[in-house]
Amino acid sequence: MAKTLELMFGTEFGKTARIAVDNPKEPVDEAAVKQSMEQIIAADVFTSASGRYVAAKGARVIDRNVVEYEIV
Template identity: 60%
Template sequence: MAKTLEMIFVTQEGKTASITIEEPKEPVDINAVKQAMDVILAANVFTSPSGDFVGKKGARVVERNVNEYEVI
C-alpha cells in the first residue's frame, strides 16, 4: 500500500492545487504540516495554471492499493 500526504492550497483564481509527499512519517503531525504549508506560502515559490498559491485549504493522507495482472 502506497501512502501519500497531500497538502492542498488555494490559488489566486480560487481553485485548488496540491503538493504530494510520498511515504509520510506517521502518525502525521498536523502542526508540522500547517507550519510547512505556511513556509511554502511565505516563500511563494510554487505556481499553478490558476496562479500562485495564496492560502491553505487542507491536508490529507491518501492510501492506494494497486493490483496488477499479467495479461500477456
C-alpha cells in the same frame, strides 16, 4: 500499499492546487504540516495554472492499494 500526503492550497484566482508527498512519515503531525504549508506559501516559489499559492486549505493522506497481475 502506497500512501500519499496531499497538501491543498488556495490560489490567487480562487482555485485549489495540490502538492503530493509520497510515503509520508506516520502518524502525520498536523501542526508540522500546517507550518510547512505556511512556509511554502511565504516562500512564493510554487505557482499553478490558477496562480500563486495564497492559503492553506487542507491536507489528507490517501491510501492506495494496487494489485498487479502479470498477463502473458
